[in-house]
Amino acid sequence: MKIVMAESTEHGSATQRFTTTGRTNGRTKRGIRTDKLRLFWRSSMSSWLSRLFGWVLGSSKQPRLVCERRIWSAGVEELRRRTLGGRRESGAFLLGRDEDGTKRILEFVFYDDIDPDALRSGIVHFAGARLSRLWAICRTRGFGVVADVHVHPGGYQQSPSDQADPVIPRAGHLAIILPHFASREAVPGSIGMYEYCGNGRWLTHTSLGRAFFTLH
Numbered sequence: 369m370k371i372v373m374a375e376s377t378e379h380g381s382a383t384q385r386f387t388t389t390g391r392t393n394g395r396t397k398r399g400i401r402t403d404k405l406r407l408f409w410r411s412s413m414s415s416w417l418s419r420l421f422g423w424v425l426g427s428s429k430q431p432r433l434v435c436e437r438r439i440w441s442a443g444v445e446e447l448r449r450r451t452l453g454g455r456r457e458s459g460a461f462l463l464g465r466d467e468d469g470t471k472r473i474l475e476f477v478f479y480d481d482i483d484p485d486a487l488r489s490g491i492v493h494f495a496g497a498r499l500s501r502l503w504a505i506c507r508t509r510g511f512g513v514v515a516d517v518h519v520h521p522g523g524y525q526q527s528p529s530d531q532a533d534p535v536i537p538r539a540g541h542l543a544i545i546l547p548h549f550a551s552r553e554a555v556p557g558s559i560g561m562y563e564y565c566g567n568g569r570w571l572t573h574t575s576l577g578r579a580f581f582t583l584h
């Protein structure tokens with residue numbers, strides 16, 4: 369198990385990757401236009417497919433993650449408060465239980481309550497040595513870590529370090545990212561939702577929204 373968790377400041381958006389220069393040298397405008405159309409078609413097709421897939425999943429399957437609205441709202445509010453007005457990132461372990469394949473969030477355990485230095489640098493940097501405190505809380509409550517959540521200054525896409533360093537590097541672990549320092553409404557549909565598959569691979573469930581993560 370990897371017990372050193374680190375974050376970098378890299379939170380590049382997907383669009384930045386397309387703004388390369390010099391690539392279109394020597395190409396016709398028609399060619400560029402065709403590429404753009406193809407790109408547009410591909411992205412609208414994939415978002416349409418995601419929505420359809422989400423609808424089918426939502427109507428036939430139980431959500432993977434659930435939480436009472438009051439627990440979620442209070443936790444998000446506390447994460448927002450701990451950013452000190454958007455001056456640093458914050459995050460929490462999400463503790464709870466597995467209920468027949470659906471993970472239920474019952475408690476937020478904030479990184480800086482376990483490791484007082486976790487947020488000091490402005491980005492989440494958790495000392496693995498402090499994890500014993502987390503396991504003690506889990507034992508006392510009879511809960512497990514069902515997911516983790518952290519805020520980003522900008523969008524909810526995973527950064528390269530989010531992908532490289534899963535908080536719990538176990539297949540099936542869920543990671544949630546709240547955009548804009550959690551300063552806006554942070555509910556399924558407007559937050560990033562990712563599942564670790566092992567071997568450095570992740571699945572993105574963001575577009576499934578409430579079908580994947582239901583507040584009630």
Ligand SMILES: [Zn+2]
Nearest residue numbers: 375520527530
């Ligand atoms: Zn991140």
